[in-house]
Amino acid sequence: MSSVLIEELGPRGKARVRVATIISILVGIVLLALVVWKLGTAGQLTWAKWEPFTVWANLEFLLGGLVNTIKAALAAMVFSIIIGFFFALGRLSRNAVVRGLCVAYVEFFRSIPLLLAIFMGFFGLLAAGLDVGAFTSLVVALVAYNSAVLSEIFRAGIKSLDKGQTEAAQAIGMRYWPMMRIVILPQAVRRMVPAIVAQLATLSKDVSLGFVIGYEEVVRRGQGFPGFSDAGNFQAYVVVGVVYFILVWMLARLARYLELRQRTSSIGTGAAAIDGAGLEDIAALSEEADAAEVEAAAARGEDPDRVVDSQTRARGAAEEQGTKLNEARKGDRDRRRGRD
Amino acid sequence: MLEFYTEYWPDYWDGTLVTLRLVVISFTLACIIGVIIAGFRVSPVPPLRSFASGYVALFRNMPLLVVFFLAFFGVGDLGFVFGPFPTAAVALGMYTGAYMAEVIRSGINSVSSGQAEAGRAIGLGFIPLLREIVIPQAVRTVIAPIGNLFIANFKNTAVALTISVFELTYISRKLINETARTWLSLLGAAIIYTVILLFAGWVFRTLEDRYAIKR
Amino acid sequence: MADALVEMRGVNKWYGELHALKEINLDIAEREVVVVIGPSGSGKSTLIRTINRLESIQEGEILIDGERLPEEGKGLAKLRADVGMVFQSFNLFAHKTILENVTLGPVKVKKMGKSDAEEKARGLLERVGVAHQADKYPAELSGGQQQRVAIARALAMEPKVMLFDEPTSALDPEMINEVLQVMLDLAEGGTTMVVVTHEMGFARSAADRMVFMDEGEIVEENDPESFYKGAKTERARDFLSKIITH
Ligand SMILES: Nc1ncnc2c1ncn2[C@@H]1O[C@H](COP(=O)(O)OP(=O)(O)OP(=O)(O)O)[C@@H](O)[C@H]1O
Ligand SMILES: [Mg+2]
Numbered sequence: 001m002s003s004v005l006i007e008e009l010g011p012r013g014k015a016r017v018r019v020a021t022i023i024s025i026l027v028g029i030v031l032l033a034l035v036v037w038k039l040g041t042a043g044q045l046t047w048a049k050w051e052p053f054t055v056w057a058n059l060e061f062l063l064g065g066l067v068n069t070i071k072a073a074l075a076a077m078v079f080s081i082i083i084g085f086f087f088a089l090g091r092l093s094r095n096a097v098v099r100g101l102c103v104a105y106v107e108f109f110r111s112i113p114l115l116l117a118i119f120m121g122f123f124g125l126l127a128a129g130l131d132v133g134a135f136t137s138l139v140v141a142l143v144a145y146n147s148a149v150l151s152e153i154f155r156a157g158i159k160s161l162d163k164g165q166t167e168a169a170q171a172i173g174m175r176y177w178p179m180m181r182i183v184i185l186p187q188a189v190r191r192m193v194p195a196i197v198a199q200l201a202t203l204s205k206d207v208s209l210g211f212v213i214g215y216e217e218v219v220r221r222g223q224g225f226p227g228f229s230d231a232g233n234f235q236a237y238v239v240v241g242v243v244y245f246i247l248v249w250m251l252a253r254l255a256r257y258l259e260l261r262q263r264t265s266s267i268g269t270g271a272a273a274i275d276g277a278g279l280e281d282i283a284a285l286s287e288e289a290d291a292a293e294v295e296a297a298a299a300r301g302e303d304p305d306r307v308v309d310s311q312t313r314a315r316g317a318a319e320e321q322g323t324k325l326n327e328a329r330k331g332d333r334d335r336r337r338g339r340d
Numbered sequence: 341m342l343e344f345y346t347e348y349w350p351d352y353w354d355g356t357l358v359t360l361r362l363v364v365i366s367f368t369l370a371c372i373i374g375v376i377i378a379g380f381r382v383s384p385v386p387p388l389r390s391f392a393s394g395y396v397a398l399f400r401n402m403p404l405l406v407v408f409f410l411a412f413f414g415v416g417d418l419g420f421v422f423g424p425f426p427t428a429a430v431a432l433g434m435y436t437g438a439y440m441a442e443v444i445r446s447g448i449n450s451v452s453s454g455q456a457e458a459g460r461a462i463g464l465g466f467i468p469l470l471r472e473i474v475i476p477q478a479v480r481t482v483i484a485p486i487g488n489l490f491i492a493n494f495k496n497t498a499v500a501l502t503i504s505v506f507e508l509t510y511i512s513r514k515l516i517n518e519t520a521r522t523w524l525s526l527l528g529a530a531i532i533y534t535v536i537l538l539f540a541g542w543v544f545r546t547l548e549d550r551y552a553i554k555r
Numbered sequence: 556m557a558d559a560l561v562e563m564r565g566v567n568k569w570y571g572e573l574h575a576l577k578e579i580n581l582d583i584a585e586r587e588v589v590v591v592i593g594p595s596g597s598g599k600s601t602l603i604r605t606i607n608r609l610e611s612i613q614e615g616e617i618l619i620d621g622e623r624l625p626e627e628g629k630g631l632a633k634l635r636a637d638v639g640m641v642f643q644s645f646n647l648f649a650h651k652t653i654l655e656n657v658t659l660g661p662v663k664v665k666k667m668g669k670s671d672a673e674e675k676a677r678g679l680l681e682r683v684g685v686a687h688q689a690d691k692y693p694a695e696l697s698g699g700q701q702q703r704v705a706i707a708r709a710l711a712m713e714p715k716v717m718l719f720d721e722p723t724s725a726l727d728p729e730m731i732n733e734v735l736q737v738m739l740d741l742a743e744g745g746t747t748m749v750v751v752t753h754e755m756g757f758a759r760s761a762a763d764r765m766v767f768m769d770e771g772e773i774v775e776e777n778d779p780e781s782f783y784k785g786a787k788t789e790r791a792r793d794f795l796s797k798i799i800t801h
Contacts, residue, residue, distance in 0.1 A: 004448060004456045004474060005466075006384050008611040010626030017384050024387040042418045111491075111537035112530045113498035115509050119516070120526050127522035208403035212502060219405055233413035241406050248401040457609055458646035458705075462660035462712055463636030465629060472663060476650050 049235050052227025065221030066243055072135060072217065073204040076142035080203075081196065083143060084150030091155055102151070109148035115209055117141040122213040134215040142206060150199065157192050194259035201251035205244070218243055344524045348515055352528050355511030362429055362497045362507060367490060369433025374440025381445050392441065399438035404499050407431050412503040428500035436493045443489060447482035448474060480551050487544025491537055508532060559618075560585045560716055560747050561606060566615035568601060575601045576612070577771040583716065586745045590758040590779070593768035594794055599751040602768065603718050606749065607638040620715055636664050639709030639717040643725050645701040647693035653680065653704050654689040660712045672711075679707040683737050699730030703737055710741075717741065719750040753798060755783065767791045 009017060039045050052058050090102035109117065121141030125132055132140075211219045222240035223233075345352075380392035399407065411431040412424065422430075451474050459473040501510035508529050515525035559582035568576040575598050583589055591599045604610040605617060608624055608631060617624040619638065625631040647656050657676035661667040667675075680686040683703035685696070693701055702722055709717060719738065723731045735757050742748060742761040752758065758765060758779050765782040767775040767790075775788045783799075786792045 003382065004451050004453050005382055005470070007460065007609075009384065010611070010628070010631075013384075013627050020385040021387055024385060024391075028387060028391070038418055044418065107538065108530070108534060111495075111534045111541075113495040113509055113533065115498040115501065116512065116526060116529055116533070119509070119513060120530075123513075123516050123522045124526060205403040208405040209499070211405060219403070219409070223409075232417055233409070234415075234417040237406060237410045237414045241402050241410060244403060244406055245398070245401045249397070252401070454642060454644055454646040455648060458640075458642065458648065458708075460609065460632075461607060461635055461638070461640040462708065463632045463634075463664040464660075465632040468663050472659060473648060480650070 044232070044234050049231050052225075052231045053235070053239055055227060058225050058227040061225045062218065062221050062239070062243070065216060065218040066247065068135075068215070068221075069204055069207045069217040069247075072138055072142070072207045072210060072215065073200060075139045076146060076203055076207075077196070077200050079139065079143040080146040080150050080199075083147035084154055087147060087151035088154035088158060091151065092158065106148040106151055109145050110152075114141070114145050114206055115212065117145045118209055118213060120144075134210065134213050137213060138207070138210040138215050142203065146199070146203060146206075150196075153192060153195050153199070157195075191262070194255050194262060197251060197258060198255035201248045201255065204247055204251065208244070341524060344519070344521060345528060348519070348525075348528070351511050351515060352508070352532060355506060355508035355529070356532055358425075358505065359494075359497050359507040362425070362432065362500060362505065363494050365429040366432035366436060366497070367493050369430065370436035370440045370489070370493060373434060373437025374444050377437060377441035378444035378448070381441060382448055396438045396441055399435050400442075404432070404435055404496055405502060407435050408499060408503050424500070424503045424505045428497075428503060428505045432493065432496060432500070436489060436496070439489055439492075440486070443482055443485040444478075446485075447478035450481045451477045483544060483548045483551060487541065487548070490544070491540060494537060494540065495533070558585065559583060560587075560620055561749070562618040563605075564616050564618075566605065566612050566617060568605065568610065568612045568614075575771050576605065579615070579773060581766065581773065583747065583749060585715075585747055587763045588742045588746075588748045588750065588761050589764050589766055590762040591749065591751045591766045591768060592753060592758070592794075593774075597768040598771040599768055600720050601771075603720050603749055603751055606716075606718055607635045607640055609640075632664070636660065636712050637715045639712060639714035641702070641705050641709055641717065641719045641722045643721040645693070645698070645705045645725075647701055647705055647708070649693055652690050652692055653685065653696070656693070656704060657708045657711050660708065665712065676707070676711055679710055680704070682710075682740075683707045684733070697730060698726045699733045702726065702730075702734045706734075706737055706741075716747040716749065719748065719752065721751050721753075723752065723754060755799070759783065767794070769794070 036045075043049070087102045087106060090098050091106070093099050093102070118138060118141040121139075121144070122134070122137040125137060125140070207215075207217050208219045210217050214220070216224075218240055222228075222236045225236075228236055377392045377395055380388040381396075383389060408428065408431050412427045415422075415427075455473055455477060456469060459469045464472060497507055498509035500507055501513065504510075506514075512525045512529035515528070516522050519525060561581070561583040563579050563581040566576055566579040567574070579602065581589075581602075591602065593599050601610055605612050606619070606624075608617075608626065611626070619634060622634065625634060647653075648659065651659065654673060654676055657679060658669070658672040661672040661675065662669055677686060677689060680689055683706055685700050685703050685707070688696055688700060688704075693704070696704065706717075706722075722738070723734050726734065731754070735754060738748070738750070738757065739761055748761075750757070750762075762779045765775075765777050765779050766773055767777070767782070767786070767788070769790050775782070775786060775791045777787060777791075781787075782791070783795065786795060
């Protein structure tokens with residue numbers, strides 16, 4: 001278990017780790033006991049406070065909130081993709097005015113809080129005479145906000161596509177737009193699928209802010225469900241937290257799975273050319289992919305700004321390629337040297 | 341239009357100050373938590389590693405709003421009652437801290453093991469190796485993601501309005517009620533956010549260029 | 556052989572189930588040059604990396620200059636300072652200039668003054684022929700130049716023994732000789748060296764002894780001429796016939 005920082009331990013190191021393990025377990029147990037004790041003395045563990053969550057009508061109400069959350073997230077996702085695409089293309093456009101407008105839009109929505117955008121979608125539209133209701137307001141705000149974010153991801157995606165593709169398309173005489181549509185875009189979309197699913201996880205978290213304009217998503221239902229007064233804040237938010245955790249966690253897993261599948265398949269074809277280098281690389285890659293995914297998510301934070309992950313990934317891929325070439329070269333040389 | 345802003349400038353100013361204070365405190369906390377959790381995560385002690393992964397997973401898979409409500413109302417029910425501002429600062433710090441830990445960890449892991457081995461081979465011990473090789477190299481890869489985190493953290497301060505912290509977004513919401521000039525109220529806050537965050541983005545990009553690794 | 560600089564006694568190492576080093580006994584005398592050769596996966600790198608404990612061992616003992624190799628801590632770091640290592644992939648510190656790469660060890664480990672260390676470093680860079688690159692970063696140098704800097708970096712610690720793990724196999728053919736030349740000079744100057752390499756020319760002109768490994772074992776020890784002309788063991792002859800096809 002040797003890593004960048006920690007080398008293989010000697011006997012003294014192992015003894016220290018054992019001691020640290022025991023101490024940290026004890027500390028953990030004590031802390032946990034304290035929490036449970038505190039919960040108990042505060043009367044939070046009584047059955048009466050949790051019982052409301054076993055009543056089907058209450059659960060149904062809460063799950064209705066979950067459905068609303070997913071509904072808003074999906075709607076926002078679909079429209080964000082479409083609009084984000086146009087802004088990505090707009091930013092790559094050759095027309096300076098179009099480019100400028102797109103940059104302004106993207107930069108604006110990337111530098112205000114989502115809550116402010118939600119207020120714009122709700123109060124702003126209301127002031128403009130459009131009483132569209134909480135759902136539409138929320139979706140409009142999420143779309144305005146996320147299409148800015150997605151357009152950055154798309155832009156990076158389009159740019160990261162092999163330049164050779166563009167050149168090949170140009171060589172066979174395709175003009176700009178047909179080329180974009182037929183060659184570049186489909187590939188960009190395919191490559192973006194994992195990022196889009198990851199973004200869906202973020203979006204479903206974002207939907208919670210619809211709370212402030214009265215959208216009946218999980219959190220609002222969590223404090224408005226019929227049994228709320230029998231339960232309490234603590235119980236309600238713990239349950240809401242658990243519901244959210246499961247939803248977001250599953251989406252994140254899915255995104256990671258898709259990403260890994262995509263990477264291994266593209267690496268697989270790459271490695272086939274340089275025979276042999278294959279299998280361990282893929283194992284190593286999944287580790288690295290994990291780190292990259294995590295970094296990407298971290299960079300995305302509550303809302304993805306610049307798309308660091310695509311950069312690091314590109315760099316990682318380049319290095320990967322480099323080592324493989326080196327290995328290939330080495331083997332080649334060994335063979336060559338053998339001959340003379 | 342201008343007279344609106346000259347009249348309500350003091351409100352915006354107060355809100356901006358609250359937001360900035362919240363950012364500074366929560367982000368500092370996030371950095372501290374991030375270092376500790378990342379340290380746990382790469383440590384050879386299994387329980388610490390599990391604790392760190394659990395911490396990160398918990399905060400990454402919950403919306404900030406739920407974290408705030410748990411911290412404010414939930415913990416309040418346990419008899420620990422703190423004011424909105426301290427609660428918001430700590431909750432946001434813990435939330436961003438989870439992301440920070442991941443950024444730091446991936447920064448450490450981005451240093452190739454060959455670099456560390458070369459350092460050990462010339463006789464560097466753990467601390468000198470960390471100081472001379474690992475940290476300087478990790479810092480370079482970590483600046484951009486930390487900049488993004490800072491910006492995200494900045495924007496996330498707005499969520500504190502849900503537990504009655506009178507920060508900038510709250511102010512614009514309040515001005516809508518008081519003046520009924522919705523778009524002007526909202527735009528005032530938007531402009532302040534945009535100016536500050538474009539500046540912050542520029543600062544981090546400059547840092548990034550300055551410390552970019554020469555390849 | 557009490558005067559051996561490096562002694563390996565009954566060394567065994569496992570990677571999980573894999574028995575990577577099997578009962579290794581090897582003595583390396585002062586000023587001796589030992590070339591280790593063997594098929595891929597035979598444990599050459601593992602062997603050489605145990606000498607400064609970049610790899611731990613489970614059984615046996617390793618002594619350097621009569622001192623038992625410590626397993627951790629300050630003692631280990633101190634001992635590593637006396638063992639120079641050159642890696643296949645150079646591993647120069649990417650964020651430090653060439654000069655800083657060479658002075659880091661002397662300044663931080665040997666607590667040498669900065670200007671003394673720099674003077675010494677420049678001398679060493681001169682010796683390996685990259686003095687004029689001192690202020691560049693590793694990525695700005697060719698592979699051959701980087702590897703020569705890596706040798707200078709190791710030499711700056713005035714090690715008792717130098718370890719080389721396939722120092723030329725990541726290099727383009729036209730750069731191999733410049734690195735081998737530096738190594739030949741070292742060998743002639745009396746540096747104690749353990750070298751994993753398949754470069755027959757180097758082995759023939761510099762090696763005092765060849766060590767042939769296969770499947771984690773030392774199968775044969777021989778002088779280079781006899782080894783290449785007629786190895787004693789079947790396995791060595793078999794291996795040689797694969798890499799040398801006349
Ligand atoms: N960190 C490790 N974990 C598990 N197995 C390892 C590790 N390092 C090496 N091995 C295994 O130990 C054996 C010896 O590896 P080693 O790298 O010493 O071979 P080598 O002779 O240097 O080969 P090459 O000529 O390819 O460099 C191989 O089977 C290898 O797969
Ligand atoms: Mg090897």
